[in-house]
Structures are given as C-alpha cells and as structure tokens.
Amino acid sequence: MAHYEPPKQGKASQLIDVIVLVILTVGALFVPLWMGMAGAAKTVAAPIENATWEALGQTPAQAAQYEALGYTPESAHDLILARFDYSFSVGALVAMVVVILLYYFLILRFSDIEYREVISEKFGQK
C-alpha cells in the first residue's frame, strides 16, 4: 500500500473537533436526563395508614435496628415499602439486543477495514 500522508489539521479545526466531542459527551449524559428517560424510580404500590412495624412486615429484631437508626414506623414507611417494577416488554428487550449487536457489528466491520490499512502500511502486503 502507498504511504498515506494525513493532512495537517489547523488550530481552528482542532478546536472545532474538541467542541464537537465535548457537546456530544455532555449531551450523552444530560439529554437522557432532560428527557426523563434515565433510570427507574421505586414506588409504593399499597401505602399503609397508621403504620406499625408489624404492618410494615418487620420482625422485632428488624424494628429494633430501624429504631437504633432513628426511624419510626411513619418515617420508615416509604423506605420499607417502595419497590422497583421489573416488568418489561419482549419488544423492548429485542430492540435493545438488536441495537447492541448492530453497534458491535458496525465498529468491528469499520475497524477491520482500517486495521488492514494499518497492517499493510506497517508490514507491507502479504
């Protein structure tokens, strides 16, 4: 392969590349946050009125530890009863698998094209 001579990148172009990367980087975290897509929250499905340790499903030993931590049945109500919801749709799972596989296929394919050039220039043709 003929030796590839990369163009020299000017200072302004370097700066633009850095800005693009910073925007993409910050966007990758903050856009999901702004769109409310990030993470699942716990919810209390069935609140209990006038909660007691027994009603919250706590044995005397467990209740004693909560009291040592400074909790009462009322203040510990949400902490104890809140649960995650793990239900999901098969369609969403399949979509995630497809996106992950597509991503790895894309980078492995493009990497291989680039890698062959590197090896060819470094070591010469086979």
Next chain:
Amino acid sequence: MMTDTDITSPVMDGMGPHGTKVGLLRVLGPAHVWALGVGIVLVGEYMGWNFAVGKGGAYAALIACWFAGILYTCVAMIDSEVTSTVAAAGGQYTQAKHIVGPLMAFNVGLYLVFAYTMLEAANAITAGYLFFVVAQMSGHAGDLDQRPFIILVIMFLAWLNYRGVLATLTFNLVITAIAFVAILVLFVSTSGILGGGIMQHAALFEGHELPYGWIGVLAAMHFGLWYYLGIEGTTQAAEEVRSPARALPFGTLAGIMTLLIAATLTWYICSGVLPWEFLGDGVNGAVAPLFSTAQLAGSTGLVWLLGFGTLFATLASANGCINDASRAWFAMGRDKYLPGWFGAVHPKYRTPYRSIVFLVPIALIFALGAPLDQVITFSILSGLLEYTFMPLNIIMFRKKWPLNSIKRGYEHPFHPLPALTLLALCGITFFAVFLGYGTQLVAMIGFYIVVSLWFHFWRYRFVNRGTQFTMPWPKPQGY
C-alpha cells in the same frame, strides 16, 4: 523471531512506543499498580454497592458480588496477559489499537475516559457529602454548601497528578491501605472476633430472603459491578512502570484478590447490621453503608475511623481516575485520534499535563450538575461496554499472535473459557441494566454509534496509518 518479541527480556521490558525509552517517566513498582487498581475501586465498598441490595435483597447482592467477582477475575486474567505485552500508556485503548483496529480503539478510549471521569465526579460528590456530615458531627448548625469542597477535591487531585505520577500514586498507596485496614478493623470489631459481636444475619433476613424472587438476583448484577469497577485501570500505568511484564500482572491479580476479600467482608458486615430496605437505598438510606454500620456499633473510634476510611477511599479513587482518564485521553491525542495538542508530555514533570487540565472542567460539569445515581450508572455502562470488548480482544489476540509468536509476561490459563464466561456475564449484566435503565442504555449506544461514524468518516483522515502500530511485534497472522 521469538527473541525479538520477548518483551520480558531485560532489553525489551519497559520499552516505549516504537521501541524507544522516551515517553512518560518509568518510576512505578508492583505496589503502585496494586494501589492504582485497588485505590480506584475500594470506594465501591464504601458507597454504591448497596444499590444491589435494593435491587434484589441481601442474598441477591451477595450472589451479584460473587458473580461480578468472577466477571472481574476474567477481566483481570485477560487484561494481565494482553497488557504484559503492551507497554504503553492508554491500557485497553492501546490494546484495541494493536489487536482489533482504530475505530474499536477510539470507542474503547472513550469508554475509559467516560467511566473514569464519571467515577471521579461521583467520588467528588461523595467527598462533598462527607464534609457536610463531618461538619454536622462537629457541631456545625445549618446547611453547608458542598460545592466548594467538590471543586477543591477535583482541583487538588488534578494538581497532584500534574506534578508527577510517583507522588500521586504513593499518596494513593498510603490512603488506600488506611481505607482497606479500616474495613478489616470494622470486621474484627463487629463480628465477635474481638469483643461482643453485633451481627444478626438470620434475624434481619427473616421474611426478606429474596424480596423480588430470582429476577431481583439478575437485577442486582447491575450494581454488582460497582464492587470492582475500575480494577482494569492498572493497565493505564503500563508506560510508567519499571517492569510492565512483571509488575502489571502481579499488581492486577493481587488487586482483584484484595477486592474479592474486601467486597465479601463489606457485604457480611453491613447486611448483618442494617435492615435490607435501609441498606439498599443509597440515596435516602445508607449513603455510606460501612459508616452507617460503624454508627450502630456504639464506638466513637469506629465512627471516626470509618469516616476517614470513606473520605480516603473517595480521594484515592478520584485520584486514580484522574490518572487513568488523562492517560487514555493523552494516548488518543498522541495518535491524532483526538487533536494532537493533547498528546504533549510536560517538559519537567513528564506527565500528560494538557489532558489532565482539560478533563478538570468536564469532571466538574458532571459533579456539580448531575445526580449521583445517574453519574454512577453512566460510569457502569461505559465499563460494561468495555468488558464486552475484552473477550473479543483476547480471542483475536490469541488468533493473530499465538502463544509461540510473542512471549507474554503472563499467560492466562483455560483460554477461551474466561473469555466466554466474561461474554456470558456481560450479557446477563446488559439484561440487568435493561431492567432499570434500558432507555438510557440504548440512548448511550446511540451516542457511541454517532461518534463512531464521526470518527470513521471525518476524524480518521488526520491519523497516520502504519505508525499507529507501535509495538515491536511481528506481523499478525492472517494479514
């Protein structure tokens, strides 16, 4: 051919890119490698791992702890073999560049920078919170603004990194050792080995063994990674250790053994004292679970010891993260994957000073502007993508350079079993992340697809082709 590529030989061990001795300063030993790896991770025992308890209960967190332990043992074995032959800064980035290809390397470089910068931000947030707690314990009335402490932590550690790697990692060695000893002291003081024990696992687990059933065990794998996340950072020091072929495998494998012990002890101590709902809520419940356990132990000395342990663990971790993220950024700059300006070494301190300075405001943006759990999840996701790359990496490495073509400093046993195990465990963890953060996972991969296209069709034109391959290896088989 074998003599030319025996990187464990006295002549070639520690050789820099292009077979030279010029590059970052080679001053580190195996203990520093251990401190870099464990120092970054040990904070995971002090905060964050307990979200796994919230995801599936105490037993689920223990199962996740051990399965994540297997995942990271595979990571450490694979990493040790590859990195014992790649004596250059950048760690897995440099590995990917030589073994898989430039685009994979660019992606891996970004995983590293994101995982470590987010972890650094999470540490700074926790350190700020600790200053707040210490102020309250010392009798300070009213609210304490945590932001100046967050900024101070990041700026101080960046300055330390700027000044030199030996001082930085020696500092890490000392504070990591103190934080690790604090866990051991808490264990012997509360488990009944010294004095009366306060553990009551059976009573606290009664009726709450697996509150979500087995799907909770799967879900717990998401935060199970937090027990060990960052141990792979040892490879970032490859260009700065005196003897990479010996020190890196030793430091990395000693590191994962330390963490397996620390993680199991941490689970045992905390789950035997704190009820699972409190322990599993890292926002409204146990923000720093070892510290909370010490508070229930009834000893002021233990409270202060674990308070300092938590603070030291966060500082050591943030320090190691700055070290690792800047090396990855520097290595990408040196190869023109990023603007070449970042690839400069400080004329006096021989550190990648421009990369260190550039990443400071990025860390600050996230530390001051994003919630802790989101920052942690972002770090975990970047780590998970990186671990999925590793089995592909080692399979290709063994195929392109079989054992008889390059002598390794360390050869990991049972290949390809660790690679396949790692791939399977990554698949399970992707599912665990999907259960809570599926949309965010897809959005993040969407981001990586966009930057990959940007790199392949735009940025790569500025990169020299043949000179990217800097290791003194023979031509890969099949090319």
